[in-house]
Amino acid sequence: MNTLILKTTSRFLFTLLLLLSVFLLLRGHNEPGGGFIGALVAVGAYALFALAHGLTAARKLLPLPPLRLVGWGLLVALLSALVAFFLNKPLMTGVWFSLLGVKVGTPVIFDIGVYLTVFGALLSAIFGLEETADRTPEEAP
Amino acid sequence: MILAVTSAFLGALLAPLVYRWLGQLAGWGLALLPLGLTVYFASLLPTVVAGETVRHSAAWVPTLSVNFSFYLDGLSLLFALLITGIGTFIVIYTGGYLKGHPDLGRFYMTILLFMASMLGLVLADNIVTLFVMWELTSLTSYLLIGFNHTEFRSRRAATQALFVTAGGGLALLAGLVLLAGMGGSWEISELLAKGEVLRAHPWYLGALVLVLVGAFTKSAQFPFHFWLPNAMEAPTPVSAYLHSATMVKAGVYLLARLQPALGGTEVWSSTLMAFGLATLLTGATLTFRHTDLKRLLAYSTVAALGALVFAIGLVPLTSYYGAVGFATFLLAHSLYKGGLFMAAGAVDHEAGTRDINQLSGLFRVMPITGVAVGLSALSLAGLPPVLGFIGKEVLYLAALQAAPAWIIGLAVLGFAVGATLALILTVPFFRGQPPTGVHEGPPSLWLGPVVLAGLGLLVGLFPGLYNPLADAVASAVKGAPTSYHLKLWPGFNPALLLSLLTVAVGVGLYFVYPRLQAWMAQDPLPGPENAYVALLRGLLRLAARLEQTLQSGSLRAYLVWVFAGLSGLVGLALWRGGPFRWPGETSALSPAQLVLVALMLLGGLLVLRLRSHLAMVVVAGIVGAGVALLFLLQNAPDLSITQFLVETLTAILIALVLLQIRNIGEVPRGRWLDKLVALLFGGLVTVLMLGMLSEPIELHLTQFFAEKSLPEGFGRNIVNVILVDFRGLDTFGEITVVGLAGLGVYALLKRLRREEKP
Numbered sequence A: 001m002n003t004l005i006l007k008t009t010s011r012f013l014f015t016l017l018l019l020l021s022v023f024l025l026l027r028g029h030n031e032p033g034g035g036f037i038g039a040l041v042a043v044g045a046y047a048l049f050a051l052a053h054g055l056t057a058a059r060k061l062l063p064l065p066p067l068r069l070v071g072w073g074l075l076v077a078l079l080s081a082l083v084a085f086f087l088n089k090p091l092m093t094g095v096w097f098s099l100l101g102v103k104v105g106t107p108v109i110f111d112i113g114v115y116l117t118v119f120g121a122l123l124s125a126i127f128g129l130e131e132t133a134d135r136t137p138e139e140a141p
Numbered sequence B: 001m002i003l004a005v006t007s008a009f010l011g012a013l014l015a016p017l018v019y020r021w022l023g024q025l026a027g028w029g030l031a032l033l034p035l036g037l038t039v040y041f042a043s044l045l046p047t048v049v050a051g052e053t054v055r056h057s058a059a060w061v062p063t064l065s066v067n068f069s070f071y072l073d074g075l076s077l078l079f080a081l082l083i084t085g086i087g088t089f090i091v092i093y094t095g096g097y098l099k100g101h102p103d104l105g106r107f108y109m110t111i112l113l114f115m116a117s118m119l120g121l122v123l124a125d126n127i128v129t130l131f132v133m134w135e136l137t138s139l140t141s142y143l144l145i146g147f148n149h150t151e152f153r154s155r156r157a158a159t160q161a162l163f164v165t166a167g168g169g170l171a172l173l174a175g176l177v178l179l180a181g182m183g184g185s186w187e188i189s190e191l192l193a194k195g196e197v198l199r200a201h202p203w204y205l206g207a208l209v210l211v212l213v214g215a216f217t218k219s220a221q222f223p224f225h226f227w228l229p230n231a232m233e234a235p236t237p238v239s240a241y242l243h244s245a246t247m248v249k250a251g252v253y254l255l256a257r258l259q260p261a262l263g264g265t266e267v268w269s270s271t272l273m274a275f276g277l278a279t280l281l282t283g284a285t286l287t288f289r290h291t292d293l294k295r296l297l298a299y300s301t302v303a304a305l306g307a308l309v310f311a312i313g314l315v316p317l318t319s320y321y322g323a324v325g326f327a328t329f330l331l332a333h334s335l336y337k338g339g340l341f342m343a344a345g346a347v348d349h350e351a352g353t354r355d356i357n358q359l360s361g362l363f364r365v366m367p368i369t370g371v372a373v374g375l376s377a378l379s380l381a382g383l384p385p386v387l388g389f390i391g392k393e394v395l396y397l398a399a400l401q402a403a404p405a406w407i408i409g410l411a412v413l414g415f416a417v418g419a420t421l422a423l424i425l426t427v428p429f430f431r432g433q434p435p436t437g438v439h440e441g442p443p444s445l446w447l448g449p450v451v452l453a454g455l456g457l458l459v460g461l462f463p464g465l466y467n468p469l470a471d472a473v474a475s476a477v478k479g480a481p482t483s484y485h486l487k488l489w490p491g492f493n494p495a496l497l498l499s500l501l502t503v504a505v506g507v508g509l510y511f512v513y514p515r516l517q518a519w520m521a522q523d524p525l526p527g528p529e530n531a532y533v534a535l536l537r538g539l540l541r542l543a544a545r546l547e548q549t550l551q552s553g554s555l556r557a558y559l560v561w562v563f564a565g566l567s568g569l570v571g572l573a574l575w576r577g578g579p580f581r582w583p584g585e586t587s588a589l590s591p592a593q594l595v596l597v598a599l600m601l602l603g604g605l606l607v608l609r610l611r612s613h614l615a616m617v618v619v620a621g622i623v624g625a626g627v628a629l630l631f632l633l634q635n636a637p638d639l640s641i642t643q644f645l646v647e648t649l650t651a652i653l654i655a656l657v658l659l660q661i662r663n664i665g666e667v668p669r670g671r672w673l674d675k676l677v678a679l680l681f682g683g684l685v686t687v688l689m690l691g692m693l694s695e696p697i698e699l700h701l702t703q704f705f706a707e708k709s710l711p712e713g714f715g716r717n718i719v720n721v722i723l724v725d726f727r728g729l730d731t732f733g734e735i736t737v738v739g740l741a742g743l744g745v746y747a748l749l750k751r752l753r754r755e756e757k758p
Helices: A004-027 A035-053 A055-060 A066-086 A106-135 B002-030 B032-043 B045-049 B074-097 B104-123 B127-145 B152-183 B188-192 B195-200 B204-218 B227-233 B236-244 B248-262 B266-287 B293-317 B321-351 B367-381 B387-402 B405-430 B443-461 B467-478 B494-520 B528-550 B555-576 B591-609 B613-633 B637-660 B672-693 B700-713 B718-726 B728-756
Strands: A096-099 A102-105 B054-061 B066-072
Touching (some): A004 A035, A035 B637, A066 A106, A066 B728, A106 B637, A106 B728, B045 B467, B074 B104, B074 B321, B074 B443, B104 B236, B127 B152, B152 B188, B152 B227, B152 B248, B195 B248, B204 B248, B204 B266, B227 B236, B248 B293, B266 B293, B321 B387, B367 B443, B387 B405, B387 B443, B387 B494, B613 B637
Antiparallel strands (some): B054 B066
């Protein structure tokens, strides 16, 4: 898509949406939000950016390929579940501790895992579809 | 002991890193792990020989009586020593055999994982732990057999091994669960003490059959023996390891382990002896079809496994010969088979062929390997002064004590083929001209065979070295204190005569081998493998049939079927649920809600009139957005946000998919069936919701979560606390599904792109 307005605004929107998604992720435990919602917002941000600037540019803004993020997400979630196990508590018991004055708990880390997995899986689907769509633009309806 | 098993698993996971650091030397470096474990288990020898057992336990899922409990007695100690000891040489050997292979790091990891699972299997006391380890060995061996995954034959052999052993694993699971139910305990050590109860239980026969299927598939007993020779597609270190110390012995181990609990009945002994003997003879007969070193050894393994199962069947029928014979023959076979496989690989590696007809004069160029092969072959033939001789002698004594003459005759025939094979293997080393350019391999290739063969000789000359452990093993298998004085020279007795007869028959068979081989190798023999192939083919054909009928390829047709079917089910449930009741009191709609509902209705109607697919998606979004706003008005911000986001992303996704479809054109007019189904489904769901409102709402869980969320989950957002804490395991399952779906979409699209390319 080649519109100046979209190209310009999408840059700002992208940053704002990403911030919003992290905000939603971290506040999720006490206020409306959470990993799943946060990930959806982040996917929206990337989808918008890809629409305005093309797929390659959007991919460059990712730290890892989407499917790798899925793997990391699952690993993070699994590890957060294992913490309690190694402390001799039943698997997935919430363990809370204070890090530099901030209250951190394994459920929050688990939520980060959810965030990464959902983000990676959805983005992989959207990028994949867009990639195939890009090949045959003239034949599209 | 728990630490020993855990460290094996951890070490396996670190193996690729070690390979990256050490490169060529990784084999020697990684061998320190099994070596250390061997030393650890050896240090437990005095305790176990003194008749004590060691048991460690850690809670895993205590509510289901699932524990990480490990139990060490003579039987598990012998297996643990074999697994770690032979594992040490296998890892060293791998470094030489697969030198420079691009996937060597992965190989180290898998083979160490296999070792760790096997170790866990023989040490496990808890039934669930045992089963998990059992399946892990099936999985890792699948990866190992299919290591050369670009070859079709490797892949086929790997899936075949997996199907057969994992299929047997399912039967085993059922059998073990039955046993636990019958004995009222999930710990094997406790079940062993309840043999009387188990054998008198009405489920005994069922449980026995299921356990036997599991053990027989794993230990390649007739008629499941065919996967083992096919698994020779694996790299040689795998064959040497799987077929000497481990995997295939897992079934034998399980039978020996459960012998005190399940053995002692007529059906136990006769079944084991029958299948053992059948396997011994099958393996022996099929040996004659081959000239490939690895295949020859594989069939002799099948035969040896049959002999071991036969011996376990003899245990309850004999005073102590059966148990001691089992203990001795097991060790002898592990030592000589491991050594012979590694030596065969070394010959293949250096001379470039494994066909015995093309090998000659090897002793002059590979003297060290030659000595190892010679000693191991003596053991295989059952000749003095090596351990194989003693093992076979005691087995004959057991058979003489309990088996009828015709069975002994057949067993002699089966063992005679061992002597024949020993000749077949050693003759290429001494006869004919040595090939040019062939030389001894590096130490990593001959160390294993030499040490294993040397051990066989040492224990053969001084059987007193092994005697205490053999007694401990025999006591564990017998289920009662057992001791027997192992001797190299037992004096003239009937067993010695049988041995002489065995060797004579074996030598005789050697002279007919070339002609027999040419005759038998002519055309493929029908066997149980044909049944396996037919079963797989039938399954695929059935799947193809079903697919043709059900998967027409039209998404619209699928949707009609799904929703029509769902409507039918919902309708049925409503109809059977009794007369419909309207909800008693409902609050009136507020003006804002009224406006939203009107908008949604309008959106819905508009969708029906549109002709462009893309416009339809967008307009359908109105309905979704309306629902989201309704949630917001009802003070459910979480749901509302989620609904909005899902709505948006769905629109994007559908739009992208629509872009994929070329020449999609316009939505056709008419399609009254579609509209009817949609109306029906929507109507039914409405009725269902109204019906639900007439029931009193159950607030039990809501109250529970509302009360516990802050004090126990430390979060004020109940929805989120439920998702990540209270029901975290469900969420974990769900994100795994999401991740897999992502992978699936990726794979499908990739395939689509590849098909478009040409």
